[in-house]
Structures are given as structure tokens and as C-alpha cells.
Amino acid sequence: MTGRTSLTIVLAAGEGTRMRSSTPKVLHQVASQSLLGHVLAAAPHGAGSALAVVVGPDRQDVADEARRVRPDAATFVQRERLGTAHAVLAAKDAIAKGADDLLIAFGDTPLxxxxxxxxxxxxxxxxxxxxxxxxxxxxxxxxxxxxxxxDQLVAIREHADATLAEREVDLCNAGVMAFAGKTALTIIEQIGTSNSKGEYYLTDAVEIVRSMGLRASVIETSEDEVRGINTKAQLAEAEAIMQARLRKAALDAGVTIVAPETVHLAADTTFGNDVTIEQYVVIGPGVSIADGAVIHAFSHIVQAAIGKKASIGPYARIRPGTSVGEGARIGNFVEAKAAILEAGVKVNHLTYVGDTHIGAGANIGAGTITCNYDGFNKHKTIIGAGAFVGSNSSLVAPVKIGAGAYIGSGSVITRDVPDDALAVERNEVSMKEGWGKRFRDKNAANKKPK
Structure with a gap:
């Protein structure tokens, strides 16, 4: 908000025992982003916007995630769980620095x-x-x-304490609040424990505000937007809502999605113009897809850049660190990992390229494998522009195939191949006439009865 400073405190100390998981609740993911990450991404950014995240004791993993998403985040530890107001006061030092607006949100509301x-x-x-x-x-x-x-909020009444008339009210508390900075600390520090659980509840702030002669107000949003996540079932519901949002945003931006309900997107997926996504495609985090690219059915892409007019799949797996150049083609049952494919490269079928750089216009035949791992370390394969690698070849890294070179089908290449050379590495075929019949006859005669 122009001209006003803000502090957002995100409460992320809950363990989420109902998730039945060793992973902290706020680190579970929706659309390939942690619940906490979604909230931090939505919180105010930029000049004049401070951020504090309250974590539980010994939860360095949550603090690390907060700083990964928002490097400007300060973290504070709530050592005892004594209610929401108590959690907010764990960040008292941040509040005391002063801001025009204090926003309080929860790390398990990703929508x-x-x-x-x-x-x-x-x-x-x-x-x-x-x-x-x-x-x-x-x-x-x-x-x-x-x-x-x-038009003023006069109370927040818990369901158990509400009268029959009050229970007819359908306007419910989402838990998210914003305080005027100049009175925020005074109000929150007055919150006591006069409730059945003996905890400090932020909801008591309304009564305190009214007693001070100040004004409390309400704004409304959809029920979906403030869904908290406490169970795996609720996590799945939030995923469905987020996927619907992401698909709609992609469609509105001009992406053609043939069967939207079958496509899974990540929160950070970016698309160029005239992109087409076919059925049953899974796109994980860190993926960009440039103008005119087509992702064919049943493909899975994570942390990769797909270039203009590239064609991926069907049934392709594109793993982290892969970059596919303009007009390149990765076909069915091809896997690429940490691979750079320059413009016009063709890898059409049944192939693995890992830790590989393939020059423009090269053709990689069916069944080719870059043998990049020796059991201890990964090694790189470099294939020059315009090279042709015949089907069923194994390129044993580290190895370099020169520009314009040809690799004969079925070869196992263990040495560098010069530019424009032909490399063929095969054993001479050995023929033993009649061996098959003799083998069958011998084994039939010696076969034991069942």
C-alpha cells in the first residue's frame, strides 16, 4: 500500500500432528510449493514491507524455507504453545520497531x-x-x-459460547487480522487467558479494541481462500483448488490445455505464447515453456527450460537442469537430466541423455544411452553440432563426439571422436551352425519330470 509501511507476522510453529507426518505441517506442498511458501509469496513485498515468521523450537527446516522463499524474512521461536496471541508476541522485537500496519497470518493457509x-x-x-x-x-x-x-465488528464469538441466534450467523472468523501499528502492541499485550484452555487468543483483541473506544472492522473473502490445512484430506482439497486456479490462469493467458482436469501445474510455471499442453502432463517446480512449444501427453517436466517451438513427448521425462533449444524434439520414452539440447536437436525415442551437451541439429538414435555415472561420480558427454549417433549406442563419459561425426549403430564409444569422423565399435559376429538345435535336444533329454 503506497506510503504505508507494514510488518507481516506469519505463524508457523504448529507441528500439525493430524497430518500424521514427520514433516512440519507448513512444509507440506501444494502445487510444488510449501504451504508456508505460498503465504510468504502473497505477503507484502518491497520497500517498507517487513516480514517475521514464528517457528517452533528446533525447526531450522521451517526457518530455512522461510528464508529461501523470502530472504528478507526474520525468524522468531515460540518455545511454548500458549495460543495465537502468545505466538505473535514471540516476534515482539519486530513489532516494537514500528510499522503503520501489522498483519498476522498463518503458515497453513496457502490459498x-x-x-x-x-x-x-x-x-x-x-x-x-x-x-x-x-x-x-x-x-x-x-x-x-x-x-x-x-458496520463495525463488536465481537468474535466461539461456536461453543454462541447463543442460538448467534449460531445462525454464517459470517465466520478466518483468523487473519491486521492491526494499526501505533496501537497493535498495546492491544495484544492486554490479551489474557480467561478461557477454558488458559491460552492467549488473538480473538480477544476485538473486545480490547472496543474497550479502548477504537474501531474494529471486517472484510470478507471466499471460504476457499482461507482454508487451513490440518489433515492430508484438506491438503488434497487445497491442491485441487490451487490446480484449478493455475489452469484457469494459464488458459486466460492463452495456453491451450487439451484436457485441463488431467494436467498438473506448479505455482511457478511460466508460459510463452501459443503453448500447447496435451493430456496427463505433470509440470513440477522451476519450469519455463517458451512460445509455440508443445508438451505431448503423459510427459513429466521438472526444473527445466523448454525453448520456442520445441516438442516434448509423449511419455517424456525431463529432469532438473535440462534446457531444450528452439525447435528441438524429445520424443516418446526419452529421459533427459542436466542436459543441454541446442536448437533443432532430435532425440526421438527410447533414449537417456544425462549430463550431456548436444550441439545444434544433432540426431540421437533410438536406444542411445550416455553412460554418465561410474558408481561414484557423474561425467559429461559432449556431442557436436550436426553429429549423428546411430541407434542402440552407448557413449561412455567423459567423452566428446565431434561436430558432424557419425556413430555406427550398436557402438560403445569410450574415446573421443573427431569432427566429421565415423566411429564404429563392434565385435565380429561369431556363427555356430546348428548350436540352437543341439542345445534344445540336450536339455530336452535331461529334463526332469515335474
């Missing part, structure tokens, strides 16, 4: 948007001390209700 964070701040600029994010629940049972009078 929240940057737009919603900005909308939360707008009432603060207009003079409110507190803004609470609400949603209209299809089934409000169990949610805290937001009680509004004369």
Missing part, C-alpha cells in the same frame, strides 16, 4: 492472495484499529462467528 492482504490494510488507513478477515461458511458449525453492528 490466501496478495490482494486480500492489501484489502485488509485499507480500513486501517481509514482509521480502524483492527481489521478481521471473515468468510461466509457453507456450514459454520465449529467456527467463531463475527458479530457486526452498524
Amino acid at each position: 490466501i492472495s496478495a490482494e486480500t492482504f492489501e484489502r485488509l490494510r485499507a480500513p486501517l488507513k481509514a482509521g480502524a484499529a483492527l481489521t478481521v478477515l471473515g468468510f461466509r461458511a457453507a456450514d459454520p458449525t465449529g467456527y467463531g462467528r463475527l458479530l457486526v453492528e452498524d
Whole structure:
């Protein structure tokens, strides 16, 4: 928000025991990005925007993820879990530095948007001390209700404490809040433990704001946007919602997706113009697909750059570190890993290229393998521009095939091949006439009865 500074505190200390996993809840993924990563990506960025993440004790992995996504993030440890307000005060030092707006979010709500964070701040600029994010629940049972009078929030009533009339209210508390910075710390430090669990709840802030003669307000969003993730089933539901969002965004941007419901995208996938994605394609993190490229059915791509008018698949696996040049073709049952394929390269069938650089216009025949691993280390294969590698060849790295060179089918190449040379490495065929019949007759005569 122009002209206003902000501090966003993201609460990420929960272990998520209902996930039944040794992985912290906020590190589980939706669209190939951690739950925490989605929230941090949506939180305010840039000049005047500070970020604090509250983690649990001995959760360096969560702190590392926070800094990976947002290098500007400061991390604070909540050593005891005594409620949401207690968690916020773990970052008291960050709050004390002062900001116009203090936003509080949760690391397990991956569907929240940057737009919603900005909308939360707008009432603060207009003079409110507190803004609470609400949603209209299809089934409000169990949610805290937001009680509004004369366009002001007067209370957050937990379901168990609500009257029958209050339980009819479908405007529910999403938990996300924004405080005016000048009074935020004063309000939060007044929150006590007068509840059945003896914990410090942020929801009590509404009553404190009202007692100070200040104004609390509500903004609404969709129920989907504020879904918290506590179980694997909820994780799957969030994945489905995120995939629908990503597919729609891709379609709106002009990507042709033949059967959208079968295609899996990552949150950071980027597309050029006139890209086509066929059925049952999986795109993992770190993938860019340039203008006019076609990804054929049943292909899987992760951390790779696909060039203009390239053709991938069907049934291709493109692994991390691969770059496919303009007009290059990777066909069915081809796997590429840490491979650079320059413009016009053809690798059409049943081939593995790993730790390989293939020059422009080279052709790699069916069944070719670059033998890049010796059991201890990976080695590089370099194939020059315009080279032709015959079918069923093995290139034993480290090895260099020169520009314009030819490799005879079935060869095992262990030495460098000069430019424009022909390399053929095969054993002479040995023939033993009648051996097959003698072998069968001998074994038939000696066969033991079952």
C-alpha cells in the first residue's frame, strides 16, 4: 500500500500432528510449493514491507524455507504453545520497531492472495484499529462467528459460547487480522487467558479494541481462500483448488490445455505464447515453456527450460537442469537430466541423455544411452553440432563426439571422436551352425519330470 509501511507476522510453529507426518505441517506442498511458501509469496513485498515468521523450537527446516522463499524474512521461536496471541508476541522485537500496519497470518493457509492482504490494510488507513478477515461458511458449525453492528465488528464469538441466534450467523472468523501499528502492541499485550484452555487468543483483541473506544472492522473473502490445512484430506482439497486456479490462469493467458482436469501445474510455471499442453502432463517446480512449444501427453517436466517451438513427448521425462533449444524434439520414452539440447536437436525415442551437451541439429538414435555415472561420480558427454549417433549406442563419459561425426549403430564409444569422423565399435559376429538345435535336444533329454 503506497506510503504505508507494514510488518507481516506469519505463524508457523504448529507441528500439525493430524497430518500424521514427520514433516512440519507448513512444509507440506501444494502445487510444488510449501504451504508456508505460498503465504510468504502473497505477503507484502518491497520497500517498507517487513516480514517475521514464528517457528517452533528446533525447526531450522521451517526457518530455512522461510528464508529461501523470502530472504528478507526474520525468524522468531515460540518455545511454548500458549495460543495465537502468545505466538505473535514471540516476534515482539519486530513489532516494537514500528510499522503503520501489522498483519498476522498463518503458515497453513496457502490459498490466501496478495490482494486480500492489501484489502485488509485499507480500513486501517481509514482509521480502524483492527481489521478481521471473515468468510461466509457453507456450514459454520465449529467456527467463531463475527458479530457486526452498524458496520463495525463488536465481537468474535466461539461456536461453543454462541447463543442460538448467534449460531445462525454464517459470517465466520478466518483468523487473519491486521492491526494499526501505533496501537497493535498495546492491544495484544492486554490479551489474557480467561478461557477454558488458559491460552492467549488473538480473538480477544476485538473486545480490547472496543474497550479502548477504537474501531474494529471486517472484510470478507471466499471460504476457499482461507482454508487451513490440518489433515492430508484438506491438503488434497487445497491442491485441487490451487490446480484449478493455475489452469484457469494459464488458459486466460492463452495456453491451450487439451484436457485441463488431467494436467498438473506448479505455482511457478511460466508460459510463452501459443503453448500447447496435451493430456496427463505433470509440470513440477522451476519450469519455463517458451512460445509455440508443445508438451505431448503423459510427459513429466521438472526444473527445466523448454525453448520456442520445441516438442516434448509423449511419455517424456525431463529432469532438473535440462534446457531444450528452439525447435528441438524429445520424443516418446526419452529421459533427459542436466542436459543441454541446442536448437533443432532430435532425440526421438527410447533414449537417456544425462549430463550431456548436444550441439545444434544433432540426431540421437533410438536406444542411445550416455553412460554418465561410474558408481561414484557423474561425467559429461559432449556431442557436436550436426553429429549423428546411430541407434542402440552407448557413449561412455567423459567423452566428446565431434561436430558432424557419425556413430555406427550398436557402438560403445569410450574415446573421443573427431569432427566429421565415423566411429564404429563392434565385435565380429561369431556363427555356430546348428548350436540352437543341439542345445534344445540336450536339455530336452535331461529334463526332469515335474
